[in-house]
Amino acid sequence: xxxxxxxxxxxxxxxxxxxxxxxxxxxxxxxxxxxxxxxxxxxxxxxxxxxxxxxxxxxxxxxxxxxxxxxxxxxxxxxxxxxxxxxxxxxxxxxxxxxxxxxxxxxxxxxxxxxxxxxxxxxxxxxxx
Numbered sequence: 001x002x003x004x005x006x007x008x009x010x011x012x013x014x015x016x017x018x019x020x021x022x023x024x025x026x027x028x029x030x031x032x033x034x035x036x037x038x039x040x041x042x043x044x045x046x047x048x049x050x051x052x053x054x055x056x057x058x059x060x061x062x063x064x065x066x067x068x069x070x071x072x073x074x075x076x077x078x079x080x081x082x083x084x085x086x087x088x089x090x091x092x093x094x095x096x097x098x099x100x101x102x103x104x105x106x107x108x109x110x111x112x113x114x115x116x117x118x119x120x121x122x123x124x125x126x127x128x129x
Contacts, residue, residue: 065122
């Protein structure tokens with residue numbers, strides 16, 4: 001919301017500069033805004049790649065799968081900040097699922113973690129939210 005509002009105000013101001021005949025100022029402002037967008041978007045992607053906290057969604061078949069995944073987290077030194085668990089339906093229409101909020105150590109990347117969890121027996125699916 002805030003970024004969108006700032007973009008709209010900036011566009012309006014640049015439009016006013018062109019409408020007022022101050023072409024040099026409008027062009028200069030446009031160039032500065034474009035450069036800022038390019039630089040800050042690259043910085044944002046780099047920061048997001050190294051974010052130590054993630055949300056992980058996992059569907060599993062039974063309680064033993066959940067215990068196995070929690071042991072994996074302990075062995076990889078991953079801290080579980082929060083867990084939300086939904087049990088499976090009694091009629092078997094859907095599997096049990098869990099959403100973990102995890103703090104990862106620098107040695108463990110998201111892709112590596114997804115692969116390790118996905119290879120566990122009884123895990124139906126796993127993805128980052």
